[in-house]
Amino acid sequence: MSILTLFIIIPVLTIIGILFSKHHMQVKWTAMVGMSLQLICAIALIFLYLAERRAGNIAEVLFVQNNLWYESLNIHFYLGVDGISVAMIGLTSLVVFAGIFASWDIVDLPKEFFTSLILLATGVFGFFISLDLFTMFLFYELAVIPMYLLIGIWGSGPRHYSAMKLTLMLMGGSAFILLGLLGIYFNSAPSGGPLTFDLIKISKEHLPLATQNFLFPFLFVGFGVLGALFPFHTWSPDGHASAPTAVSMLHAGVLMKLGGYGCYRVAVFLLPEGAHHWGWVFLILTTISVIYGAFGAVWQKDLKYINAYSSVSHCGLVLFAILMFNQTAINGAIMQMISHGIMTALFFALIGMIYGRTHTRYINEMGGLMKVMPFLAVAYVIAGLASLGLPGFSGFVAEMTIFVGSFQHPDTFHRVATVIACSSIVVTAVYVLRVVGMLLLGKIRNPEFETLSDAKWYDKMSVVALISGITIIGVAPLWLSDMITGGLGPIVQKLLAAAPAIIH
Amino acid sequence: MLIMRHELLLVAITVILLIIEIFLPDDRKKDVILPALLLMAGVTIAGFFPGTTGELFGGMYRNTQLTILLKNILNVGVLIIFIQSVDWLKKEENKEKISEFYLLLLATLIGMNYMISAGDFLMFYLGLELATIPIAALAAWERYKEKSAEAGVKLIFTSALSSGILLYGLSMIYGTTGTLYFVDVAPLITGSPLQILAFIFFFAGMAFKISLVPFHLWTADVYEGAPVNVTSYLSVISKAAAVFIFTIILYTVFAKIAALWSEVLYVITILTITLGNLFALRQQNLKRFLAFSSIAQAGFILLGIIGQSQIGMTTVIYFALVYIFSNLGAFGVVGIVSNRTGKENIDDYDGFYRTNPNLSLVMMLALFSLAGIPPLAGFFGKFFLFTAAAKQGYYILVLIALVNTIISLYYYLLVIKAMLLNTSDQPIAWFRSDNYTRLGLLMCVAGMVVIGFVSAIYEMVLNLSFGLF
Numbered sequence: 001m002s003i004l005t006l007f008i009i010i011p012v013l014t015i016i017g018i019l020f021s022k023h024h025m026q027v028k029w030t031a032m033v034g035m036s037l038q039l040i041c042a043i044a045l046i047f048l049y050l051a052e053r054r055a056g057n058i059a060e061v062l063f064v065q066n067n068l069w070y071e072s073l074n075i076h077f078y079l080g081v082d083g084i085s086v087a088m089i090g091l092t093s094l095v096v097f098a099g100i101f102a103s104w105d106i107v108d109l110p111k112e113f114f115t116s117l118i119l120l121a122t123g124v125f126g127f128f129i130s131l132d133l134f135t136m137f138l139f140y141e142l143a144v145i146p147m148y149l150l151i152g153i154w155g156s157g158p159r160h161y162s163a164m165k166l167t168l169m170l171m172g173g174s175a176f177i178l179l180g181l182l183g184i185y186f187n188s189a190p191s192g193g194p195l196t197f198d199l200i201k202i203s204k205e206h207l208p209l210a211t212q213n214f215l216f217p218f219l220f221v222g223f224g225v226l227g228a229l230f231p232f233h234t235w236s237p238d239g240h241a242s243a244p245t246a247v248s249m250l251h252a253g254v255l256m257k258l259g260g261y262g263c264y265r266v267a268v269f270l271l272p273e274g275a276h277h278w279g280w281v282f283l284i285l286t287t288i289s290v291i292y293g294a295f296g297a298v299w300q301k302d303l304k305y306i307n308a309y310s311s312v313s314h315c316g317l318v319l320f321a322i323l324m325f326n327q328t329a330i331n332g333a334i335m336q337m338i339s340h341g342i343m344t345a346l347f348f349a350l351i352g353m354i355y356g357r358t359h360t361r362y363i364n365e366m367g368g369l370m371k372v373m374p375f376l377a378v379a380y381v382i383a384g385l386a387s388l389g390l391p392g393f394s395g396f397v398a399e400m401t402i403f404v405g406s407f408q409h410p411d412t413f414h415r416v417a418t419v420i421a422c423s424s425i426v427v428t429a430v431y432v433l434r435v436v437g438m439l440l441l442g443k444i445r446n447p448e449f450e451t452l453s454d455a456k457w458y459d460k461m462s463v464v465a466l467i468s469g470i471t472i473i474g475v476a477p478l479w480l481s482d483m484i485t486g487g488l489g490p491i492v493q494k495l496l497a498a499a500p501a502i503i504h
Numbered sequence: 505m506l507i508m509r510h511e512l513l514l515v516a517i518t519v520i521l522l523i524i525e526i527f528l529p530d531d532r533k534k535d536v537i538l539p540a541l542l543l544m545a546g547v548t549i550a551g552f553f554p555g556t557t558g559e560l561f562g563g564m565y566r567n568t569q570l571t572i573l574l575k576n577i578l579n580v581g582v583l584i585i586f587i588q589s590v591d592w593l594k595k596e597e598n599k600e601k602i603s604e605f606y607l608l609l610l611a612t613l614i615g616m617n618y619m620i621s622a623g624d625f626l627m628f629y630l631g632l633e634l635a636t637i638p639i640a641a642l643a644a645w646e647r648y649k650e651k652s653a654e655a656g657v658k659l660i661f662t663s664a665l666s667s668g669i670l671l672y673g674l675s676m677i678y679g680t681t682g683t684l685y686f687v688d689v690a691p692l693i694t695g696s697p698l699q700i701l702a703f704i705f706f707f708a709g710m711a712f713k714i715s716l717v718p719f720h721l722w723t724a725d726v727y728e729g730a731p732v733n734v735t736s737y738l739s740v741i742s743k744a745a746a747v748f749i750f751t752i753i754l755y756t757v758f759a760k761i762a763a764l765w766s767e768v769l770y771v772i773t774i775l776t777i778t779l780g781n782l783f784a785l786r787q788q789n790l791k792r793f794l795a796f797s798s799i800a801q802a803g804f805i806l807l808g809i810i811g812q813s814q815i816g817m818t819t820v821i822y823f824a825l826v827y828i829f830s831n832l833g834a835f836g837v838v839g840i841v842s843n844r845t846g847k848e849n850i851d852d853y854d855g856f857y858r859t860n861p862n863l864s865l866v867m868m869l870a871l872f873s874l875a876g877i878p879p880l881a882g883f884f885g886k887f888f889l890f891t892a893a894a895k896q897g898y899y900i901l902v903l904i905a906l907v908n909t910i911i912s913l914y915y916y917l918l919v920i921k922a923m924l925l926n927t928s929d930q931p932i933a934w935f936r937s938d939n940y941t942r943l944g945l946l947m948c949v950a951g952m953v954v955i956g957f958v959s960a961i962y963e964m965v966l967n968l969s970f971g972l973f
Contacts, residue, residue, distance in 0.1 A: 069959050070959045070962060070963070071959065071963055072962070072963060072966050073888075073891065075959075134887075138878040138879065138883065139878075141877060141878050141883070142877075142878050142879060145872070145877050148917060148920075149920075149924060152921065152924065152925040153924060153925055159925075160921060160925055163925075164914070164917060164921070167913070167917065168910055168913065168914055171909075171910050171913055172907075172910050175903075175906035175907060175909060175910055176906075178887075178890065178906060179894075179899065179902055179903050179906060182890060182891060182894040182899075182902065183894070183899065185891075185894075186894060186895060
């Protein structure tokens with residue numbers, strides 16, 4: 001049994017533990033212990049992975065566990081990781097860990113809340129470590145459905161509407177994905193032999209061109225819905241705004257990354273020629289996502305909406321970079337996923353904490369919070385600076401890599417798109433600094449805010465964990481960058497083979 | 505003798521129950537319940553022992569490993585229904601009729617068994633009639649209630665009509681081939697105009713029984729009027745049995761005109777899934793709601809049939825198995841709530857989770873399983889159906905079906921929303937469900953959770969389906 005199995009077993013055991021807990025504090029501690037263990041495992045996995053690579057192990061995926069599940073359909077329970085999945089697992093466990101602390105003050109049905117939250121996490125972990133398309137899809141759907149309950153029961157605002165919209169749109173995306181996966185499955189052995197869902201094996205095959213062109217839009221749009229691809233992003237602002245704090249964190253931080261990861265790992269990796277064929281269409285859409293999200297954020301007054309739109313913009317950048325089909329840009333895309341994941345989780349955690357105290361999320365009703373809650377305010381400034389790409393934080397490294405990589409593209413179309421997408425950085429600065437100014441600086445506008453308290457211990461745990469994440473990546477990005485580059489080899493080779501003329 | 509083991513055992517327990525009924529004094533009629541459950545459990549278990557296969561009556565009756573499996577699946581479903589209906593049968597107004605319920609139900613089950621084992625159209629037709637007519641009596645259970653009486657009459661009329669159409673089709677098949685034995689008819693099917701007409705009549709007759717659109721119009725009224733346990737029997741067991749024999753006949757007798765019926769099925773599938781879903785969207789009464797959802801589910805089963813060959817048969821059986829557990833779970837909850845409180849509307853379930861967490865949890869799992877959400881069995885069932893259809897290259901059909909799963913998810917979520925998200929001033933008060941109901945629901949939950957993970961079940965069905973060809 002490989003270490004990866006632990007990432008499924010620990011959450012399942014935690015859920016069982018929660019179901020047998022009596023008191024609500026017991027529920028929270030069980031969840032906390034389980035997810036701390038998960039975080040420790042993730043850190044251990046990162047070190048183990050780096051050690052293996054340093055020892056000269058050049059296998060495409062490590063820590064493989066491969067059990068036959070459905071023999072006749074050749075479905076396997078196949079786990080394995082490369083550098084990219086390891087990075088995503090690290091991100092997920094960090095955000096889930098912080099999310100548990102951020103929801104420490106849940107009082108309504110805590111047992112159900114933490115069960116759903118950890119069920120969602122199970123789906124995400126499973127998705128990142130699966131190498132079999134069937135189990136990957138299974139975990140994907142498993143991650144989406146608890147969202148309905150989490151937003152619908154514990155959310156705020158028009159939560160019933162948002163929850164339904166989010167669930168249906170994401171499940172609609174998964175319907176597209178399923179069609180794409182079936183198409184891949186039935187074409188997975190063009191040179192004869194048994195059909196397979198095995199991702200690695202399929203990636204070695206050359207799927208027929210017509211099939212690739214037919215299936216790519218389904219898979220890219222299917223995963224793109226979750227990655228907030230314009231015009232399928234509309235669930236995201238509503239969903240994030242209505243969700244409770246931990247769920248916004250997990251959703252923007254991790255779940256949206258499932259979309260980017262799926263686009264990269266399934267759509268582009270398995271259908272490189274389809275990707276080249278359709279790339280330009282989706283590049284236009286993602287550029288719109290980037291710009292539209294940024295301007296949307298400027299226009300909003302509700303803190304959560306601001307961040308939701310900013311997530312649309314940043315996640316758009318991930319898809320944008322993936323569609324550049326070169327190593328540097330895709331490297332940047334993965335970095336951006338990690339960086340944005342931690343950063344946006346931090347944002348949503350802080351917003352949740354501020355809202356819990358002020359009971360409003362409208363920036364024009366607040367002001368001067370720096371004086372009453374210095375800890376949260378400073379953390380917010382840090383998150384903001386990371387978001388607009390200040391050197392020293394993870395955002396800078398990621399966006400820098402993306403734009404450098406994208407601009408390497410020689411043809412005009414890609415360069416123009418890059419320049420347009422690049423301008424979103426300026427808009428980002430506008431909305432981040434505007435929020436910081438109105439929210440934290442200046443006079444306290446509402447006298448009731450004078451008596452508000454600063455962060456509690458559990459708030460601090462959550463915030464500190466996330467800030468250390470972005471700082472570590474910002475200050476020492478090389479190990480992460482190397483880890484990701486190591487994983488990019490196969491896909492870049494495939495893309496080169498698919499269309500050498502375009503890339504060079 | 506052992507070849508007909510399932511049928512003979514069922515006949516035996518029917519007779520035993522009849523005798524018990526005769527000797528029970530009027531005030532102790534309820535005592536028939538326990539023996540009925542035990543006998544049915546015994547028969548179900550006995551069915552799983554390896555049995556002999558073979559033919560009887562010159563091939564009119566044939567028993568293969570596949571038919572044994574199908575009969576076992578039906579037995580398990582009926583056992584769950586027996587367990588779930590105890591609470592309802594114990595009600596004061598039912599005490600006169602308890603054994604009637606068992607006798608009529610068992611009679612139809614025997615009919616279904618003969619129908620599945622049929623080796624020629626005559627046996628098939630006899631089984632079909634035996635499986636249909638007693639249900640009409642059951643549907644009209646509360647005969648002084650207008651809706652229940654209407655359900656009975658509607659069911660008997662529509663099944664008489666559909667049987668007529670079916671018989672007409674069969675007579676034409678006899679006219680063109682000169683035989684009624686499946687094995688003899690199959691090579692003589694050439695696709696001549698008269699045979700196509702015969703096929704269409706046969707198809708229409710079966711479509712009535714499985715309630716495919718546009719032959720579904722009786723379904724909702726009958727399901728609403730009949731008692732919940734009878735509705736669950738109708739929508740699960742009798743539908744599954746009809747689907748089984750329908751698939752077998754399509755695959756064996758009409759194999760030569762597969763291209764023809766694939767086209768018909770293609771259209772009917774789209775119609776059934778889509779219209780079933782669209783009607784389900786607007787329902788307020790949970791029984792009607794489940795009725796339309798089961799129409800849509802039948803449409804999904806057609807995806808498997810259209811997949812043809814071994815994989816098609818396998819996915820149909822597998823999905824039916826999953827569907828039995830999921831739908832009986834949902835009906836079990838609706839049944840107990842309807843018994844205890846008389847409430848059957850979706851609005852009545854507002855805030856149900858806060859008062860009855862366990863029941864609503866079962867309901868939620870059942871609905872998620874019906875919607876095809878992992879890791880519940882429904883996900884695997886649907887996935888394999890899609891695989892079967894995609895294997896034949898019907899990608900557009902699969903896409904339409906997939907879009908429909910999203911619509912179905914929407915209305916299943918509406919019920920879940922009522923139970924978990926909505927609040928109500930007068931929620932359904934807490935009540936203690938009896939142990940039988942709990943056992944029944946537990947079996948359903950176990951089925952929904954376990955079946956998907958145990959790949960051996962799928963492989964077993966696959967191996968047995970091979971025997972068909």
